[in-house]
Amino acid sequence: MSLTKPNQELKSDLKEAAAVLKWSGVDLFAISKRLLDAGDEIGADELMKIAVSYQATEDKLTAYADEVKAGVIKRIKTR
Known part of the structure; x- marks a missing residue:
């Protein structure tokens, strides 16, 4: 099934946002x-928590992009 242009854009935007979160998380892990x-265990732990939350959100966005591709989620035209 081919996607409409708005749905292609939505899928692409979701994948792009997921990639930004992924690489931001990688950077945060390195800084952590x-x-x-x-010797800054508290600062390291806080950054790790943020990086893990980025990973969880990345996974959700990737799943949403897959749902757009499958036609489960469709972009609604506004305006």
């Missing part, structure tokens, strides 16, 4: 490790 190595 440096903080931990420097």
Whole structure:
């Protein structure tokens, strides 16, 4: 099934947002490790929590993009 242009854009936007979260999480993990190595366990733990939440949100956005592709979610035209 081919997607309408708005749904293609929605799928693409969701995938792009997921990728941004993924790489931001990767960066946060790296910074967290440096903080931990420097002895800042509290700062490292806080960044790890944020990175994990990014990963969970990335997974949701990827699943939504898959649902758009499958036709389960459709973009509604507004205005």
